[in-house]
Amino acid sequence: MNGADVLCDVLLANDVNICFANPGTSEMHFVAALDRRPEMRCVLGLFEGVVTGAADGYARMTNRPALTLLHTGPGLANGLANLHNARRARVPMINVVGDHASYHLPLDAPLTADIECLAAPMSNWVRRIEGPDDVARATQAAIHASLSPPGIATLILPADAAWGEARPPASAVIDRPAPPATKGEAIRSAAEAIRKARGRAALLVRGTAALADSLKIAGQISAALNVRLFSEVQVAHMQRGVGRVAPTRIPYPIDAALEVLADIDVLVLVGAPEPVAFFAYPGKPGRLVHKGCQVLTLAAHGEDLKRALEELRDELGIKGSQAVPQAKTVPDEGRPSGALTEDAVAVIVAQKLPDNAIVCDEGITSARRFFSLSEQSAPHDFMMNTGGAIGIGIPLSIGAAIACPDRKVLNLQADGSGMYTVQGLWTQARENLDIITIVFANRTYAVLHGEMRNVGVQTIGENARRMLDLDNPLLDWVSMAKGLGVEAARAHTCEEFTGLLDHALSRHGPFLIEAVI
Structure with missing residues (x-):
């Protein structure tokens, strides 16, 4: 066996069996080893940002580490933006980054780069394999690092470590420690603060605390003691829909966020950091809670968040039979008709969500109403861009579809952001993934027009307009999708969009709708 064989076997022994890849010359021995192990599913992305974003989507839906295979420093660099998003989503992921043979590095060949420095800002853990005999130990350490707590582990694989003769470990399987329980002191402190707040307390949930079972417990606390329930602006993963407890998402616009949190005197964090403004604005605060608000951590990322909520509920004397808050009344929007608008798209998708x-x-900006509208949609899982680096939507849907092949995936995609990883449509076609991509074709970076106004610029001139608008020429999403192997069609009216969505929902496989708004 060589080092690449050992690497594959240790990964497979620990249930890491999906590899999102864009390999190069340095990784050919690892590619050959993967070829000898059909139980490892290999998915090619035509750009590394597709690879890392797809691994993120897979990990969010499974809570298992996805594997990426990247080619030296430049390949890793191409994937860093979506690794940033994955790090913010706090998902388990293992990046295998190939490098030159160790003895070749001093020659400073063209692809030589400082991979450790490139990886460090977007990784929780980085290690270079020292040689063939280190492959097993390093791989086991990477798997452990990706899980305890969940995060990004980057493993650098020199070519000579991959091709060199190596021995398999005596035991390839690592021990996976259970998530640690929250300390009793944190439970008691949170309970005491909630009681004293007298209706001016809130829970902020994320991670596994935003899944249906945990949300039910948080909802019981909310109903019993008039505790507000919030989620972050950028939702990593939440289970939503009719019959499920629905937290209020903290708004993105800073003034709206400050208003929503203005009367909160105690904020209890459940797997979440303290909320802050996405950007700094002249004359406005960065923290979103008021200066006198007490911020407490009930349970941190990596801890058993559901158990922490259960213990908090018990400490507060709330019974397990406590009812949850009644669902908000969502206005009947009727059936939109006529010219297609961004709101009409959100309404129609929320109504027809399977x-x-x-x-x-x-x-x-275009899908901003969907979150509130979908509170009474059919039960579903919801994921967003967590780190603000655009170009995650198409890859995220790939990972979700591979993780859950029996479920329909819908990608609500801004056109400007979609162009960052449009290559992912080819992967959707190649893998025949059941994904509907809905492109909001407003032909502009609408969010940046808003940010210009937020910093006080009311009149946009020609230079600024040319940096913010996607015209001359217009993007033709139907042609691009078809060129990458995905069936596609364009809608200008609500009636056309509804018909296309019905068609896409009735079939299996990728389909793109360009919604011209």
Whole structure:
């Protein structure tokens, strides 16, 4: 066996059996080893940002580490933006980055780069394999690092470590420690603060605390003691829909966020960091809670968040039979008709969302109403761009579809952001993934027009307009999708869009709708 064989076997022994890849010369021995192990599914992305974003989507839906295969420093660099998003989503991921043979590095060949420095800002853990005999130990350490707590582990594989003769480990399987329990002191402190707040307390949930079972417990606390329930602006993964407890998402616009949190005197964090403004604005605060608000951590990322909520509920004297808050009344929007608008798209998708679907939202400004509208949609999973680096929507949907092949995936996709990783449509076609991509074709970076106004610029001139608008020439999403192997069509009216969505929902496989708004 060589080092690449050992690497594959250790990964497979620990249930890491999906490899999102864009390999190069330095990784050919690893590619050959993967070829000898059909139980490892290999998915090619035509750009490394597709690879890392797809691994993120897979990990969010499975809570298992996805594997990426990247080619030296430049390949890793191409994938860093979506690794940033994955790090912010706090998902388990293992990056295998191939490098020159160790003895070749001093020659400073063209692809030589400082991979450790490139990886460090977007990784929780980085290690270079020292040689063939280190492959097993390093791989086991990478798997452990990706899980305890969940995060990004980057493993650098020199070519000579891959091709060199190596021995398999005596035991390839690592021990996976259970998530640690929250300390009793944190439970008691949170309970005491909630009681004293007298209706001016809130829970902020993320991670596994935003899944249906945990949300039910948080909802019981909310109903019993008038505790507000919030989620972050950028939702990593939440289970939503009719019959499920629905937290209020903290708004993106800073003034709206400050208003929503203005009367909160105690904020209890459940797997979440303290909320802050996405950007700094002249004369406005960065923290979103008021200066006198007490911010407490009930349970941190990596801890058993559901158990922490259960213990908090018990400490507060709330019974397990406590009812949850009644669902908000969602106004009947009727059936939109006429010229297609961004709101009409959100309404129609929310009304027609199939049971157990997965929604990947990178609609940016255009899809802003979908979250509230979908509170009474069929039960579904919802994911967003967590780190603000655009170009996650198409890859995220790939990973979700591979993780859950029996479920329909809908990608709400802004057109400007979609162009960053449009190559992912080819992967959707090649893998025959059941994904509907809905492109909001407003032909502009609408969010940046808004940000210009937020910093006080009311009149946009020609230079600024040319940096913010996607015209001259217009993007032709139907042609691009078809060129990459995905069936596609364009809608200008609500009636056309509804017909296309019905068609896409009735079939299996990738389909793109360009919604001209």
